[in-house]
Amino acid sequence: MVSPNSAIGCGIISIGMKTRQKNRLSTTPKSPLKSPINSPLKTSLKTPLKSNSSPKKIKSKIKSKVKSINNTKSISKENNKTISDSNTGNLLYGYESELKYLTKIVNNTITTGESNSVLICGDPGSGKTKLVETYLQSIKFNDISIIRLNGFINSNDLSTIRLIGRHFGINANTISDIMSSLKEICKENPLFRAFIILDRFDIFCRRNQTLLYNLFDLLQNSQSICVIGMTTRLDSIDLLEKRVKSRLNQRIIHLVTPFVNFDDYMKYALKELKGQEMNNSLRESLKIQYSLNYSIRELKRVIFEGLVTHKIGVETSDRDAKLFILSQMSIYEVSVLLIANKYTKNQNTTQFHCSAIMDALRHLPQIKINKNLLFKIFHKLEESDLITRHSTIKSSDLLLSEWTKFSLNIDDSHLNQILKSNVFPQYMRKI
Known part of the structure; x- marks a missing residue:
């Protein structure tokens, strides 16, 4: 596991793991770095409006927005660990310093029009999307455009850039025309603000990196845009080309766990x-x-x-531990065990092989298991100590073939106890 204080890239600001009582930002250099998106491009707020007002009126509008930002910054905390938005009630457990740091970066774009970029990295399920959504739910503006892109969905850089252009009413086809039009929009409208969220950032680091180069070049030459990347790879910065890396702010928030201990x-x-x-x-x-x-x-x-x-009444501390293991198995794995148990009874033997199980599965239309999947199931059952392999040739101990023999380490009582629950379908009881 990567240490929270380990270095990630030169000059990167990283937020580390909460293994200490006081979370703090780490500015030491670091070695570079699910939730499905409902739509590849989502506009949650109104498109920006052009402003022909005088500079004084514009300044007063910006000041009023800054004041409302300070009012929306107040995020309620429960026991100093839970952060929630008062309107939605969605909770973000832990990550107070990470949320504060993200708020500071993105609020600079809202209040001063400064273009920024930040990369959030962490394991699947660590809370990357929740962190971003918690911040976005705290924003109460009607003129901020939020564009959500996903590396799995937006697989072509050119079509993705055109998609961004259409969001702002730009119907040009070439990349240069789209980017120049975006720069003009940023210059003409002082109140223009846009957030571009790149989920699966590491997939965008593909060949050519046309999208990333033009986005970060736009950040350097214009204002009012913030790019937020999310990835599970710690080495995503290493995947970037030099021309892209030189335009990236290289601010990183590293999420490991919201728990102190x-x-x-x-x-x-x-x-x-x-x-x-x-x-x-x-x-x-x-x-x-x-x-x-x-x-x-x-x-x-x-x-x-x-x-x-x-x-379903399974207690590992008081009863059989194998019942607990069986309860964790899928329908396919339990079906294989039921077929193996039936085969040994019919053949009056204690051993069975993969070929016999495959032949029996062909008579069950509800279960479709190919040869490769069956071998994986046998490996898992063997690792779980539910079956034992029997081999007379030493060289075949690590190999699995259709004629490899196994024996069951469970009996009828285990299978009957599991089938009594409502977890498995009815047809499995007829095997």
Whole structure:
């Protein structure tokens, strides 16, 4: 895991992991660096209006906007850990200093018209999108254009630049005409403000990097535009060409975890349970998950699985641990175990092989499993100690073929207990 204080690129401002009680900004040089977007291009606010007012009126309007920004900056905090917008009620747990730093950068664009760029990096589920959305929900302006782009959706740089141009009423086809028109819009309208959000920023760092070069060149030669990138790769800066990197502000917010320590992690877990009791198996699962991945997304997943497991009556501390493992398996994996159990009974043997399971699966139209997927299922079942491989040739210990023999490490009582729950479909009980 990357240390919060490790260097990322020359001159990059990074916000590190909250392993200390006091979060602070790290200005040390660092080695460079899900949520699906509803639309590749989304305008959440009105398009900018041209202003023919006198300079005095423009200044007074800007001052009034600055005053309203200061009023909207007040974000309520709960126990100094939860940040929420009073209108939406959406919560951002932790990341107070990161939100403050992002607010400072983007507010410079709103109040002074200074063009900025910031890159937010972190593991999937660490809270990158939530951090940006929390800030955007606190803005109460009607003349800020917000453009959302995603590297998966906007796969062509030229079409993406044209898409940005059409958003501002520019119908030109060439990149130079679109960029020159955008520069004119920025110069003619002092109240013009625009945010461009690039999700999956690392995918935009593809060959040629035409989009990134023109965007950051626009930031250098015009005002009132802020580019916010989000990525899971820490080395995204290294993927940039020199001409692009030289135009990037190289401000980075590195999100690792909103939790200060394990006690804070468990405190949030209890809050997610909403009054329900935390059993021993769930507590142990959370301890293991904290050592592997302490994102909020994974914490919620473990809590959900723990509640489902508890609902069907599986307790790892009091009963069979294999029941708990079975409850985590998918429909395909449990189906393979049921077929293997039926095969050993019909053949009056303790062993089975992949070819026999594949032949039996062909008679089940509800389950479609190809050869490669079946081999992956066997590997997972073997790692979970639900089946054991039998091999007489040493060289084949690491290989898996259609005739590799296995034996079950579970019996009918395990499978019957799992099938009693409502988690699996009815047709599986007829296997």
